[in-house]
Amino acid sequence: xxxxxxxxxxxxxxxxxxxxxxxxxxxxxxxxxxxxxxxxxxxxxxxxxxxxxxxxxxxxxxxxxxxxxxxxxxxxxxxxxxxxxxxxxxxxxxxxxxxxxxxxxxxxxxxxxxxxxxxxxxxxxxxxxxxxxxxxxxxxxxxxxxxxxxxxxxxxxxxxxxxxxxxxxxxxxxxxxxxxxxxxxxxxxxxxxxxxxxxxxxxxxxxxxxxxxxxxxxxxxxxxxxxxxxxxxxxxxxxxxxxxxxxxxxxxxxxxxxxxxxxxxxxxxxxxxxxxxxxxxxxxxxxxxxxxxxxxxxxxxxxxxxxxxxxxxxxxxxxxxxxxxxxxxxxxxxxxxxxxxxxxxxxxxxxxxxxxxxxxxxxxxxxxxxxxxxxxxxxxxxxxxxxxxxxxxxxxxxxxxxxxxxxxxxxxxxxxxxxxx
Numbered sequence: 294x295x296x297x298x299x300x301x302x303x304x305x306x307x308x309x310x311x312x313x314x315x316x317x318x319x320x321x322x323x324x325x326x327x328x329x330x331x332x333x334x335x336x337x338x339x340x341x342x343x344x345x346x347x348x349x350x351x352x353x354x355x356x357x358x359x360x361x362x363x364x365x366x367x368x369x370x371x372x373x374x375x376x377x378x379x380x381x382x383x384x385x386x387x388x389x390x391x392x393x394x395x396x397x398x399x400x401x402x403x404x405x406x407x408x409x410x411x412x413x414x415x416x417x418x419x420x421x422x423x424x425x426x427x428x429x430x431x432x433x434x435x436x437x438x439x440x441x442x443x444x445x446x447x448x449x450x451x452x453x454x455x456x457x458x459x460x461x462x463x464x465x466x467x468x469x470x471x472x473x474x475x476x477x478x479x480x481x482x483x484x485x486x487x488x489x490x491x492x493x494x495x496x497x498x499x500x501x502x503x504x505x506x507x508x509x510x511x512x513x514x515x516x517x518x519x520x521x522x523x524x525x526x527x528x529x530x531x532x533x534x535x536x537x538x539x540x541x542x543x544x545x546x547x548x549x550x551x552x553x554x555x556x557x558x559x560x561x562x563x564x565x566x567x568x569x570x571x572x573x574x575x576x577x578x579x580x581x582x583x584x585x586x587x588x589x590x591x592x593x594x595x596x597x598x599x600x601x602x603x604x605x606x607x608x609x610x611x612x613x614x615x616x617x618x619x620x621x622x623x624x625x626x627x628x629x630x631x632x633x634x635x636x637x638x639x640x641x642x643x644x645x646x647x648x649x650x651x652x653x654x655x656x657x658x659x660x661x662x663x664x665x666x667x668x669x670x671x672x673x674x675x676x677x678x679x680x681x682x683x684x685x686x687x688x689x690x691x692x693x694x695x696x697x698x699x700x701x702x703x704x705x706x707x708x709x710x711x712x713x714x
Contacts, residue, residue, distance in 0.1 A: 313667025329355025533696030
């Protein structure tokens, strides 16, 4: 690889992360190959988005454009959205239904499994031109990805059979939690997109960071949606690459919480609601969890914020920006009233969300300030250093962030001496 990255982790427990890791072009190029095209499962979308044969959607995995669709065989197929002829994007729409995919440039067409169907003037015209008689369409389809589906969630990998099965990649904690969220058939309610001027890894850190939630988000602390004083914690997979941050509302003392947040200089008593139904929560599970942020390495999150359900897909747009793509969903048997309620609560997230708007700003200011000090480090030590546990029973913690970096460093060949895994 050209321009091998020179940034290194200073500590074996990943409690010091060098700022240069967000700003080194060589690192970004390596990430696209070793992570997004490496031995990982990438979240693609929901089966509920493509229920019928010919239904398709387009997305990005890393910086690679991808099409996923329902084939005539009823299965989900995914392939790189790039014509085998001259490399043009084949599907320019975000979604649709079609019996095949045809490139507008020279009209090469492909079936719903990515196989090359037709080449205009393949035999030339009047015996002149065209392709060599030995040209075999079977050798020139779209680049196919291996697909696995977990309870309606579609994942794909560029590495084919070299990657472990999806359930093993997720690990038992995530298999159990995602089974909880997808306990009924899903129904898509809508989409949002958010452009953030920061490195994609900063958002992965944000997803795993329980420490910031009620300090940054006044809405959360004011209305008790998620406070650091509530019962909560985190669960990681055995390799520490994925994380589930969870909270149980109503488990802290209101007066003590107010005192602690006042001492932390968090504003109180400024925000009010004219309609309390905005934050009304109808428990849908018997575990008392009212908020869960389930992050999946390297590009996904599945959220439950009270009754608001969504997936988030991280789409890098170069080293200094990424797109956050939200798919808001409910359940197929939801009443009209519950659907309206889920949509109302979805205003907490997205580019103008009462919570997510602040996350986007936090990522951008964390990206800009260290630009010229690549060897300086952030301090990722809340919750303690040393070995990385898989079950954390408190919320003042950076431990899940260290877990992310430990797996990242393994894939990138950047593990420090004596690295903890």
